[in-house]
Amino acid sequence: MSTADHRMLGGIRIAWLHLRVGVMNELQYRANFVIQLIQSLVAIGTGLVVLALIFDHTDQLDGWTRPELLVVMGVFTLVGGLIGFVIEPNMGRIMGDIERGTFDYVLTKPVDSQLLASLREFRIWRLTDAIVGLVVLVWGLSQLDATFGVPEVVWFVSTLSAGTVLIYCLWLVLTTGAFWVVRMDSVQELFTGLYRAGQYPVTVYPAWLRLMLTYLVPLGFAITVPSESLTGRMTIERLVVTLGFMVVAFAVTRWFWRRGTRHYSGASA
Amino acid sequence: MTHTVVVAPRDTIAREGAVRSYLRLYATLARTSIMLGFQYRVSNYFYMIGMIAEPVVYLVVWSTIARGQGGDIGGYTPGTFAAYYIVWTLVRNMNIVFTPFGWEQRIREGELSGHLARPMHPIHYDLGSFAGWKVVVIVMWLPIAAVLSLVFHPSLDPSLAQVATFAVAIWGAYLIRSMFLWMLGMITIWTTRVSAIFEAFFAAELLLSGRLLPVSLMPEWTQTLASFLPFESTFGFPITALVGPITGRELVTGLVLQMVWIAIGVGGVQVMWRRAIRAYTAVNG
Incomplete structure (x- = not known):
């Protein structure tokens, strides 16, 4: 095995340790689970009210029926939970470390720095959103006539994973920008704001915005495409494009990360 | 008799001094946050782009439905x-307060302990610095x-009265929201498990203020409910004041209603604050 492989394997082992410690830490604060659950329910309740208002005035939104939009909302909440569980806390920590100059501690470790920096913090209670999202998703599916089997589920899981990786890539590229401009504390607000657009299928938006919400902010890949795979809209081309785009975006992100870390000058370095 | 003659002018002088020092405080706070705001332009623009995504989503969805x-x-x-x-985006920015x-x-x-040592009520510091940031925004x-x-x-054709009302109403909205969010934040002094309360408040605000959808398009019972709450004064009213359709009479009643909510807010903040500082135990006081 090469040194790079060793660094990668070591990184995975350390990430696993971080996950276990994080989970144990958070399990001490069980009341937080109740609070998180209330928050998830408030959010989903608001979403349902919005859907009710929409279907008060119309019976379909750009060809999407009510149960189909429920599916989209379920995927939206599910992916939001995954982001809150692992992406958001780690990106926030990278930014904080760069601002304070403590990022040295990541770079000096003999493991892959991108891997270590991306998998240090886990907010297990945010997975509540993922569960609530799944419930809404299943509820929406149960109202659809469409039949689906193993292939749809496989498509769904693979496009959902690819989409989540794409979101991670975008967020990491923005965060990496902090190596040059230091203060990037609005990235989270930027992202949380843009993420709302994923509540609806990106096909609803005008063409220029749809392109942006697919290739620039990959909500189309992370939310719309997985929803399409469950509502009988999936094509093999779309699957290939999603997976291909993920590979390219991941390579670009990695290259950018390397440039960023070379540019970093720490507090003590 | 002599007593009143002596005291009255002194009192006036003291009051004039107070007004002047408040003005100075506000001017300094505002200036500082204007300078800070322009310094971190990238950060501010990220913030604003993240923010405009929300109304663009509503706009696209409701325009699609209207066309359908x-x-x-x-x-x-x-x-x-x-x-x-589009007017929403400005009103939303005016709505951002501490x-x-x-908390x-x-x-x-x-930090609160430090605030307590100052001669002026701490809300002035928030009001002043956020007002300055509004200029940047x-x-x-x-x-x-x-x-x-x-x-x-957009189709926008406001009358002069509408523009004037809007210019006043966005600051009225700023004051109302400042007061109510301050009250909400103060709950933290009694209990730390507040985030669920905040989320519920913001969900109610989203639905009842006109932020999501013009209140006149909501079901009737929602509109009735909204008329008993301060939310519409901070959001729907300023927007509708500029965009219309609105009558001259509604412009005036809207402004009066804003003043009522400001008064309720100021009273509420004072009462709560007095109780809060009694309940407050400092960390490193």
């Missing part, structure tokens, strides 16, 4: 929706509004 329904819903065409949600989530840090880090908002207008073609 033959051009309008409840009198709102894609053009009026565009005007509503977040209730910030936890204020208390934990002992308005300047940075102009190009965004121009782009949004080019893309979405």
